[in-house]
Amino acid sequence: MSLTFYTNPMSRGRIARWMLEETGADYETVVLDFASSMKDEAYLAVNPMGKVPAIVHNGHVVTECAAVCAYLADAFPEAGLAPPxxxxxxxxxxxxxxxxxxxxxxxxxxxxxxxxxxxxxxxxxxxxxxxxxxxxxxxxxxxxxxxxxxxxxxxxxxxxxxxxxxxxxxxxxxxxxxxxxxxxxxEAYQRGNAKDDALMPAQQPA
Known part of the structure; x- marks a missing residue:
């Protein structure tokens, strides 16, 4: 079982991060830069749109935040995040x-x-x-x-x-x-938010 999460903390990736935290699943985070690594061939092979977030779960790619949320709810049913x-x-x-x-x-x-x-x-x-x-x-x-x-x-x-x-x-x-x-x-929202906040670039003093 493998789960990789591609994101940037200043993006809709925060939605997928929150969802991942709700599942309780273990996952690897790959942080991409908008101007460079997000447009590299390696990532375009994952998401040709050159956008984040994306997840790769056991070799299967899921993009688009609503799809990521729906997919993860079904992939980890023990978390109880989808109705019957x-x-x-x-x-x-x-x-x-x-x-x-x-x-x-x-x-x-x-x-x-x-x-x-x-x-x-x-x-x-x-x-x-x-x-x-x-x-x-x-x-x-x-x-x-x-x-x-x-x-x-x-x-x-x-x-x-x-x-x-x-x-x-x-x-x-x-x-x-x-x-x-x-x-x-x-708690999952707060955990995810804290993880993304920690990845934010340092602000230059005014």
Missing amino acids: TTDRADYYRWMFFASGPTEQAVTNKSLGFVPTADQGRMAGYGNYDLMVDVLEQAVSAHPYITGDSFTAADVYVGSQVAWGTQFGTLPKRDAFVDYVARLTER
Whole structure:
């Protein structure tokens, strides 16, 4: 059994790190630089997109954070991070809502693109405000995104909400703030965060 994690502490790799810590699995961390090693042939053989994170588990490559979260939950079932297969409707729905409509709406807004009403009919997220309202309803319906139990979907959705409210790409609505507060109390989140913080480049004095 081998598990290698490719990342950079200033990237979405923090999502995969948190998920890895939730599984309790042993893994090797390979830290890549955006301008050099992330674009080297050796890493492009792992992920031709030249992006992190990626994991290689027993020779199998998984990229894209939502996929990493879903994969690891299934690969390490003893961690209890996925509902039974008969009860995964909300689990899949909200994990992929966050990786689809939420990601698209936030990215487009950050790039200054606001769809017209006609364009909104074509876009999977409709418009940014609609996406935010639906996401708020989802995180406020239950303690966790699928109900009363924490799952891998909370790692992905929670990371999107935490990042968004921290950096201003999502509004700091009470439901978002309360949801993030519940998640960031988890030991696995704090362990992963500490490991990534320790890898951050030293800040030069002002």
